[in-house]
Amino acid sequence: MPRADRDTAKLAARGKSMSQYEIYGALGSPYSMKARAALRAKRLVHTWSGMTAEDRAKVMPNVKAPVIPVVRKPDGTWTNDSTPFLLSIEGEGRDLLPPDPVARFACLLLEDMADEWFMKAMFHYRWAYAEDAEWVAKWLIYDNLPNAGRDQVEVVANDIRGRQISRMALVGCTPETAPLIEASWKRCCRHLEAMALSGQRFLFGDRPSIADLAFYGQLKVMATDPTPMAWMRAETPYLYRWLDQIDDASGIEGAWRDEISIPVKVLLAVAGNTYLPFLQANLDALEAGAKTFSLTIEDGRYEQGTFGYQAKCLKSLRTLWAELDDNSRAKLADWIGPNTSLLS
Ligand SMILES: N[C@@H](CCC(=O)N[C@@H](CS)C(=O)NCC(=O)O)C(=O)O
Numbered sequence: 001m002p003r004a005d006r007d008t009a010k011l012a013a014r015g016k017s018m019s020q021y022e023i024y025g026a027l028g029s030p031y032s033m034k035a036r037a038a039l040r041a042k043r044l045v046h047t048w049s050g051m052t053a054e055d056r057a058k059v060m061p062n063v064k065a066p067v068i069p070v071v072r073k074p075d076g077t078w079t080n081d082s083t084p085f086l087l088s089i090e091g092e093g094r095d096l097l098p099p100d101p102v103a104r105f106a107c108l109l110l111e112d113m114a115d116e117w118f119m120k121a122m123f124h125y126r127w128a129y130a131e132d133a134e135w136v137a138k139w140l141i142y143d144n145l146p147n148a149g150r151d152q153v154e155v156v157a158n159d160i161r162g163r164q165i166s167r168m169a170l171v172g173c174t175p176e177t178a179p180l181i182e183a184s185w186k187r188c189c190r191h192l193e194a195m196a197l198s199g200q201r202f203l204f205g206d207r208p209s210i211a212d213l214a215f216y217g218q219l220k221v222m223a224t225d226p227t228p229m230a231w232m233r234a235e236t237p238y239l240y241r242w243l244d245q246i247d248d249a250s251g252i253e254g255a256w257r258d259e260i261s262i263p264v265k266v267l268l269a270v271a272g273n274t275y276l277p278f279l280q281a282n283l284d285a286l287e288a289g290a291k292t293f294s295l296t297i298e299d300g301r302y303e304q305g306t307f308g309y310q311a312k313c314l315k316s317l318r319t320l321w322a323e324l325d326d327n328s329r330a331k332l333a334d335w336i337g338p339n340t341s342l343l344s
Pocket residue numbers: 028029030031032066067068069080081082083115
């Protein structure tokens with residue numbers, strides 16, 4: 001049988017069709033939640049699989065970097081980085097990027113900040129608080145080993161908890177950086193709460209953008225982890241509800257709005273004050289051959305290991321910035337502030 005026919009037969013046997021996306025992720029993984037909600041918002045046919053340990057052995061060899069979610073595209077190819085994946089399918093289904101060039105750049109900058117900076121808070125809350133670490137480790141492993149039974153789940157949960165805690169300093173989550181990370185996260189949550197109550201449903205209009213989905217991904221899992229869940233319910237209750245609204249936005253009919261909203265403007269100021277200096281310090285340290293870097297942001301000292309991936313993020317933002325016209329750049333610079341210079 002020709003290969004394509006064989007693939008079709010195999011998929012049919014699994015009750016799947018050739019034209020659908022298959023997402024392999026975890027309910028506790030922010031980027032998995034982002035990708036799933038994105039395909040829902042785009043109205044693209046897909047299946048969701050919370051990966052068990054068994055699935056993992058079959059799925060992970062298809063991709064280079066061992067990170068989830070992993071996606072099998074309808075053409076049979078595999079991919080696994082939510083940002084390039086979603087940008088590569090921007091022409092399919094509903095758009096996730098606003099059409100106006102200023103809004104589009106703002107959207108991509110905020111998406112990047114949610115993925116790479118906001119995620120510090122997700123990791124910090126998850127593993128720094130004993131109650132959260134115990135609860136999270138158990139729910140992650142139960143999803144991973146649904147047939148294993150309590151004893152095995154709890155043994156493996158202990159291992160994963162130890163492993164994740166040992167990675168905290170590398171990604172910048174230490175007792176020294178904790179106050180800064182929490183304060184920065186809370187500030188962004190308050191801006192997002194203002195968005196949820198602003199009379200405009202999402203950051204760039206009444207339909208979700210890739211930036212909304214990136215914030216959602218991190219907050220969705222934090223809405224189950226005990227400490228951030230309690231804080232959000234008490235302090236940003238409408239943002240907490242908004243998470244359930246964007247979770248499945250397939251039926252939301254809304255339009256982009258050309259005018260940049262106040263919540264977006266203030267989040268762009270956070271990007272200027274916090275996120276761009278963070279990316280620049282990482283790039284400087286990498287270029288100097290250093291293994292770690294530190295800088296003062298939001299009145300606190302921040303330190304973490306250097307990451308090539310985050311250097312790539314800054315370079316992509318610079319490419320996008322270079323493509324804008326002077327008028328668009330001037331508008332954005334007003335909101336991003338003096339650190340706009342880091343974009344050139
Ligand atoms: N930039 C990637 C990040 C993906 C990522 O870091 N995924 C985490 C889980 S949320 C991961 O796979 N960690 C290793 C693992 O779980 O095995 C994306 O946007 O998809």
